[in-house]
Amino acid sequence: MRRFVIGQAKNLIDQTRQARHKSLRLLSLLAASDSAPVLSSPHLFSSSSDMSGSGSDSSSSSLPVTLDSLNPKVLKCEYAVRGEIVNIAQKLQEDLKINKDAYPFDEIIYCNIGNPQSLGQQPITFFREVLALCSHTALLDESATHGLFSSDSIDRAWKILDQIPGKATGAYSHSQGIKGLRDAIAAGIEARDGFPADPNDIFMTDGASPGVHMMMQLLISSEKDGILCPIPQYPLYSASIALHGGSLVPYYLDEASGWGLEISELKKQLQDARSKGITVRALVVINPGNPTGQVLAEENQREIVDFCKKEGLVLLADEVYQENVYVPDKKFHSFKKVARSMGYGEKDVCLVSFQSISKGYYGECGKRGGYMEITGFTSDVRAQIYKLASVNLCSNISGQILASLVMSPPKPGDDSYDSYIAEKEGILSSLAKRAKTLEEALNKLEGVTCNRAEGAMYLFPCINLPQKAIAAAEAAKTSPDAFYCKRLLNATGIVVVPGSGFRQVPGTWHFRCTILPQEDKIPAIVNRLTEFHKSFMDEFRN
């Protein structure tokens, strides 16, 4: 859909050999006073010699920002984690305040979203100590501070502040994030993997999600560009692909084998997409999985790396749950480590690894911190990524600090080490326990099977819905799993997300429930869920 004028404009640009200022140089040209006439560019309309100012034209503009004149990509995208069910839940919550007795429950329990601290999980003390000191640096000059803060948090705050020019935590930083913090993250990556990391490969973002958006923006030029995504998937991917006008190429995880990822399935879907004229650009792998929770075996990961190398795909490794592994027979291995241990270096594989401060045992969702480590890209591509990052100037400093703390936490011998470890292990062991308890409870329900949560923060049970229920759902013009979830909400106050929000094998139904409510709430949740399910099945059993 390129207009001919682009060719003209490009010639002009080439002539003047000022490649860096392409569209903005056009901005500086008015009429045809330069060596070549400037016509309208795709990005800038500049005045042409034709000054027919009558203004009347075919497009009678309707009210500018109505639903029919919105960007259709916006209309198309969806994000079920905060979708319809949540809106209903919020209304119920409001109503509960005034109409307590109208409901068979006394509170809404949000199990729809991986938001640990909203359900009572406490932040890691050491991290917050450092953040508080960096927020109000005058504290470091007060003698009373030493009575209120651990000594290593004071030391770390000083160290961090020394890495920030002028100790100005309120200033925009380098667009990739403060260098000293990136150094700490790179060191943390190296300690984790046993392979070096370059701080210049790190781009810090407001959470991992903006990094995903940046990569989609870079990779997708049109709907002919496809991105392979796991089904079920975390709907950031489907939404982001839709927003950028690309095509989601699904590959199905195998529920029967613990949500296994088969290379044969990848190959099949890739060929399929290509035969339809789609250029598949990247492969998204979420490890540990969301909503599915599976942790990939190293051998599997090697196959995936080879697949990407062979097919020329960028590997987008969403590793935000890397600290959430609950089973002794699985371990997290970063894709970077796997690739490097296969002997693959910068020239072999394009890999983007995403990490976040929102999950793990730190659960700092509201701080919006994260990073992507990009390896295997040529410098001109990296320059483009940098440019994209620079338009938003930088990510928030507090989140950057937290990301560096997550990747370089207290070490044995540090003042805070013991309490830090106690907090961390307390949270992780509790998560593992809750995962098991809820998994067992779900598996006891009639017609429900639930794979174990090997990692992440969710359970994704499969419900074998009776035909009567499916019919009732159709009559209510809602998908069967949404029908079930709404009924669940209205009966118990528990908010979960229908499986259709994550996509699933057609004809199967799931819902995603977090394992995050505090331990003392779990029995009540199990009871209510069990009771509800029984009465639902009593109503709809074939």
Add this chain to the structure above:
Amino acid sequence: MSLKALDYETLNENVKNCQYAVRGELYLRASELQKEGKKIIFTNVGNPHALGQKPLTFPRQVVALCQAPFLLDNPNVGMIFPADAIARAKHYLSLTSGGLGAYSDSRGLPGVRKEVAEFIQRRDGYPSDPELIFLTDGASKGVMQILNCIIRDQKDGILVPVPQYPLYSATISLLGGTLVPYYLEETDNWGLDVNNLRQSVAQARSQGITVRAMVIINPGNPTGQCLSEANLREILKFCCDERLVLLGDEVYQQNIYQDERPFISSKKVLMDMGEPLSKEVQLISFHTVSKGYWGECGQRGGYFEMTNIPPRTVEEIYKVASIALSPNVSAQIFMGLMVSPPKPGDISYDQFVRESKGILESLRRRARIMTDGFNSCKNVVCNFTEGAMYSFPQIKLPPKAIQAAKQAGKVPDVFYCLKLLEATGISTVPGSGFGQKEGVFHLRTTILPAEEEMPEIMESFKKFNDEFMSQYGDNFGYSRM
């Protein structure tokens, strides 16, 4: 198989075409020089704290307490935090559902949005609905979200002032839309002539562009001009007639350095104009914690307020916001504090006023020092910085300089700014990064360096400029009057 995965050639063209000079070539060169040990004065971006401006004490106390709520349980907390900061921290924590570490509502904490609405009401005298206020990770994110909703394809045009803050050109480029420029009149103090607007729109339409929205930056960036009430009325009427949504970038509303044209919000003027306009014109207004006298750029806190946007559109905007889950909560608290600062009688009030006034009065003085300094150079003409944080002098470059620039493969103002950087360490942004008329060159610098350093900086600039002109000038021949 070599790396075909992400070759430069296969990148999204929109990404390749977008430019953002504020952190472009000059900044990168300055960073290189800094690494080599040269002293650099970064005046490329409105980043007050990076140039020595101290954060306001009260908000930092409140947020520190919110970061570490366990402090509130400590009996000694009153020894190092004033009582009103403690109370305010408790207040904001109570508005969250789990403290700073939990995702908030995707639109921002309802309690903070309510405070923003109350602020807007106090400022303008008209009610504001918290449901139509969305908090964002900086105003830039909000601008991108809104433009993303508006721009469907290449045929959608957005009216943008020239010179403009290149967030707009970069975003329009990324989204594949068309930038429709309207030129501000340098000789008329960067005034906005509605006739220029009409002309721009007419020409765009004659080329098949559907003009969808108009951006105003008030006070202006890089130009600093404050729009008069009459001007705003004209603009609103224009938007009504042409059915454009008005995007009012008002992030510098606290930075006003003259008294003839105080800040009036677009919303206020719109409401003052009464019906039918007040019910018809679609307006989205942007604000931030990054500028003003707060300068908390690194927090990434902002909001936009929607006026006369249909409910279903608001829902779609909410949907897109929800994909990003939530804006960062610390910045939301900064926003709350900004819109409801300490009041007379509060323990921290005096200190707060002293700090704020100190900053604003100094900015006013620095605006004057810089303008005068530039104007004292023969080949430089500089409009007074009425508001915002920048100075945008016009540098009249002699033909020899332009020749030399061409030979070096650089746009003339880039050439000048690079030389300025290498000679003095002053890192500016060339005017071509913001757009300017053909053959007219500017640079943008900020008025943010410390007041005591200003005279030396201006001296340094003058010395460089004189040397540059003696090298390239012939009796100060001007490139353009």
